[in-house]
Amino acid sequence: MRFSRKSLGIPYAVFLVIFVAAPLLFLFYYAFTDGQGQFTMYNLTHFFTDPNTLGTLYYSFTIAIVTTAVCLLLAYPAAYFLATSRLQTKSVILMLFIMPMWINFSLRITALKEILNVLEGNLAMHPFLNAVIGMTYDFMPFMILPIYTTISRLDEALREAAMDLGADPVQTFLRVTLPLSVPGILSGVSMVFLPAMTNYVVLDMLYNSTYIMGSLIGSYFAAYNWHGGSMISLILLAMICLFTLLTGNAEEEGARGALL
Amino acid sequence: MKMKKTVCRAAGILLTALLLTNVFFRVFKQDGQFSLLQDLHLEVEAQAAKPLTLRVCNWEEYIDLGDWDEEETIELPSGDIIGETPMVEEFEEWYEETYGIPVRVEYSTFGTNEDLYNMLTLGDVYDLVCPSEYLIMKLMAEKALMPLSEEFFDEEQEYNYYIKGVSPFIRNMFETKEIGGEPWAKYAAGYMWGVTGVVYNPELVTREQASSWKILADPAFRRQVTIKDSVRESYFAAVGAIKSDLLTSEAFRSDPDYPQRLEEEMNDTSPEMIAQVEQWLKDVKDNVYSFETDAGKADMITGKVAVNYQWSGDGVYTMDQADEDDFTLAFAVPEESTDIYFDGWVMLKKGIDQDPRKQHAAEAFINYLSRPDNTIRNMYYIGYTSVLSGGDDPRLFEYAQYNYEAEDEEKETVDYDLGYFFADPEEESAAGGSAESGAADADTAGDGDYVIAVPADQADRQVFAAYPPEDVIRRSSIMVYFNDDQNAQINRMWTNVRCYDIREAPVWGWILIAAVLAAGIRLLVKKYKKDGSD
Numbered sequence: 203m204r205f206s207r208k209s210l211g212i213p214y215a216v217f218l219v220i221f222v223a224a225p226l227l228f229l230f231y232y233a234f235t236d237g238q239g240q241f242t243m244y245n246l247t248h249f250f251t252d253p254n255t256l257g258t259l260y261y262s263f264t265i266a267i268v269t270t271a272v273c274l275l276l277a278y279p280a281a282y283f284l285a286t287s288r289l290q291t292k293s294v295i296l297m298l299f300i301m302p303m304w305i306n307f308s309l310r311i312t313a314l315k316e317i318l319n320v321l322e323g324n325l326a327m328h329p330f331l332n333a334v335i336g337m338t339y340d341f342m343p344f345m346i347l348p349i350y351t352t353i354s355r356l357d358e359a360l361r362e363a364a365m366d367l368g369a370d371p372v373q374t375f376l377r378v379t380l381p382l383s384v385p386g387i388l389s390g391v392s393m394v395f396l397p398a399m400t401n402y403v404v405l406d407m408l409y410n411s412t413y414i415m416g417s418l419i420g421s422y423f424a425a426y427n428w429h430g431g432s433m434i435s436l437i438l439l440a441m442i443c444l445f446t447l448l449t450g451n452a453e454e455e456g457a458r459g460a461l462l
Numbered sequence: 463m464k465m466k467k468t469v470c471r472a473a474g475i476l477l478t479a480l481l482l483t484n485v486f487f488r489v490f491k492q493d494g495q496f497s498l499l500q501d502l503h504l505e506v507e508a509q510a511a512k513p514l515t516l517r518v519c520n521w522e523e524y525i526d527l528g529d530w531d532e533e534e535t536i537e538l539p540s541g542d543i544i545g546e547t548p549m550v551e552e553f554e555e556w557y558e559e560t561y562g563i564p565v566r567v568e569y570s571t572f573g574t575n576e577d578l579y580n581m582l583t584l585g586d587v588y589d590l591v592c593p594s595e596y597l598i599m600k601l602m603a604e605k606a607l608m609p610l611s612e613e614f615f616d617e618e619q620e621y622n623y624y625i626k627g628v629s630p631f632i633r634n635m636f637e638t639k640e641i642g643g644e645p646w647a648k649y650a651a652g653y654m655w656g657v658t659g660v661v662y663n664p665e666l667v668t669r670e671q672a673s674s675w676k677i678l679a680d681p682a683f684r685r686q687v688t689i690k691d692s693v694r695e696s697y698f699a700a701v702g703a704i705k706s707d708l709l710t711s712e713a714f715r716s717d718p719d720y721p722q723r724l725e726e727e728m729n730d731t732s733p734e735m736i737a738q739v740e741q742w743l744k745d746v747k748d749n750v751y752s753f754e755t756d757a758g759k760a761d762m763i764t765g766k767v768a769v770n771y772q773w774s775g776d777g778v779y780t781m782d783q784a785d786e787d788d789f790t791l792a793f794a795v796p797e798e799s800t801d802i803y804f805d806g807w808v809m810l811k812k813g814i815d816q817d818p819r820k821q822h823a824a825e826a827f828i829n830y831l832s833r834p835d836n837t838i839r840n841m842y843y844i845g846y847t848s849v850l851s852g853g854d855d856p857r858l859f860e861y862a863q864y865n866y867e868a869e870d871e872e873k874e875t876v877d878y879d880l881g882y883f884f885a886d887p888e889e890e891s892a893a894g895g896s897a898e899s900g901a902a903d904a905d906t907a908g909d910g911d912y913v914i915a916v917p918a919d920q921a922d923r924q925v926f927a928a929y930p931p932e933d934v935i936r937r938s939s940i941m942v943y944f945n946d947d948q949n950a951q952i953n954r955m956w957t958n959v960r961c962y963d964i965r966e967a968p969v970w971g972w973i974l975i976a977a978v979l980a981a982g983i984r985l986l987v988k989k990y991k992k993d994g995s996d
Binding site: 253254255256257258261263264267268319324325326327406407409410411412413417418421423424426427 | 574576579580583685686691747750751752753755757766949950953956957958960961962963964965967971974975978982985986989
């Protein structure tokens with residue numbers, strides 16, 4: 203057999219089949235069958251009629267939205283000033299932002315727990331707030347990094363041109379820099395929003411006893427209900443696909459805009 | 463930009479893959495292991511001299527790993543005990559020395575009973591596992607277990623440490639409790655046991671307050687109580703709190719059928735009861751600090767909470783740790799009733815597979831762990847109380863004395879009677895007859911032989927949790943395993959408690975979600991417009 207460049211892809215293809223395609227098939231199988239292995243749509247209809255799943259969906263959504271918004275509001279100015287400044291210590295500051303990612307996340311949350319305990323007194327009084335703080339703390343680097351990269355790659359000439367043509371700094375920012383950094387924002391949003399919907403460990407560790415999507419799936423599996431749990435996973439997967447599709451398109455637009 | 467998007471997507475795919483691999487592998491393993499097992503079996507038949515493999519699955523951190531420091535040596539009147547090497551390795555050596563057959567133990571661990579059950583149903587094969595009582599009952603009902611051999615119960619044999627050393631109290635319970643007409647003792651050998659109760663901070667909570675399940679919903683301790691993130695434990699506490707008046711009434715307690723009635727009341731799964739439990743647990747959810755999986759002990763020691771619903775074994779650990787910081791905690795068992803639990807060794811039919819050599823090794827493993835010195839090592843390492851009292855061997859009682867007996871300079875001491883656990887009722891009193899239950903046994907025992915003089919404050923603390931007094935045992939109840947239908951209802955109730963009630967959703971939340979959805983739709987529309995105009 204002649205070695206072609208295509209052969210280089212084989213290891214990954216095997217990986218893809220074993221770890222992505224096959225498990226996905228099982229997920230589909232479980233989601234659309236009942237305990238006796240009979241085909242059923244019950245799991246699907248149950249998802250959209252059960253007040254528990256809807257309530258959890260609502261709760262996860264609000265946590266994810268608020269977390270993403272807070273992350274964005276904190277990360278954008280930081281990334282903007284970092285990218286546009288001529289600080290000598292820029293790389294050091296950037297490293298400080300990224301450093302938490304090198305530390306194990308449960309360790310970080312444990313530390314955060316102690317800090318919050320000092321600030322708030324009794325942690326259990328503010329479950330929603332704690333969840334948002336924990337997730338923001340945890341996912342912040344994922345928001346800062348893409349925004350920082352996008353802004354620092356912007357052509358300085360574009361901003362200078364806007365200024366030359368009479369735009370004041372605010373106008374320059376609103377009409378040039380901000381639109382051009384949209385792709386960075388979107389990839390940051392997608393990297394924060396989706397994990398924030400399912401990362402129940404943060405809630406567990408910060409004493410929020412309400413289920414979010416991740417813990418709901420876990421509870422189905424713990425109760426030996428593989429079918430209901432698989433259906434929730436599948437629906438989440440569908441949401442993620444839709445989301446990626448949306449942001450993906452917008453990113454392309456952004457990229458095209460940057461070229462124009 | 464393209465590059466980053468690809469990376470993004472790859473990361474997404476990878477995450478999904480990781481999630482799904484788990485499900486997939488469990489199913490895949492089923493077939494993989496099945497054929498492997500057959501091969502193994504054929505091989506065993508062909509070559510009897512080949513080393514035996516024993517697949518053991520136990521709770522995490524539930525066996526001594528050795529490597530103790532010199533200072534940790536437990537000095538008992540009958541000799542010193544120290545753990546030098548992992549017990550599993552020692553068993554392999556001991557078995558070969560004793561029976562001349564090399565054996566290899568494939569030791570793995572599980573985190574919860576539900577995990578173990580999922581592992582078993584999805585194809586993992588083990589010879590010997592150590593689940594809690596309710597899973598043993600479930601496995602018995604499913605006919606998945608291999609009965610222990612008659613030889614195992616022969617008290618004359620030198621190495622039958624289990625049957626020679628098991629506490630008469632536990633033995634009686636195992637022989638009288640039945641599933642499908644068969645006693646537990648036929649299939650299960652106990653390992654560790656205990657009761658449920660609450661660890662509390664005596665500076666903030668009185669013992670009387672801590673002695674009722676109602677404390678978990680008490681607004682006086684708002685956000686100062688942690689409860690187990692477990693359906694079964696929560697259900698039990700809820701039933702106890704709701705039926706508190708009945709359970710603590712004199713009439714109920716003096717009922718001749720008290721043990722039987724108590725068990726029925728505590729295992730009440732009628733729809734009305736489930737509905738009441740749901741409401742009670744919803745109140746609890748608003749009142750407690752958290753439903754904890756693991757943080758309970760640490761939060762108690764650091765003083766974040768005042769009360770923690772806990773298993774007695776972990777209660778001992780919590781109090782020991784707090785003592786090191788000169789912080790005093792105590793343990794109480796609610797007056798209504800307490801869930802008596804134990805973990806026990808059972809052999810699986812699927813694993814043993816009619817191989818007598820394997821069964822022999824599995825039973826020898828149980829016996830080896832039940833050898834008094836090994837039992838003490840495990841108790842020291844795990845912190846739980848063993849089901850063994852030692853029989854003729856005095857070391858287990860000596861270990862209890864070593865742990866709890868007051869020093870000579872101690873001013874105030876109280877006598878703590880452990881007769882129900884250590885004394886053999888047949889030897890103690892001829893009038894014993896056929897005792898109906900553990901409680902009845904306790905009445906006949908205790909003529910002073912097994913009394914320890916403990917420091918006065920200890921009676922509410924470690925020794926109380928490690929060896930609960932007779933009156934606690936009398937009000938203890940087994941929590942049975944529920945059938946699929948009951949389980950479905952109770953799990954449903956639990957999800958109702960834990961999920962966000964959508965009717966409580968505030969307006970701002972809806973506005974937020976609507977805004978985000980609108981933004982998403984705008985993006986979509988924009989995209990299609992663009993495609994149209996292209």
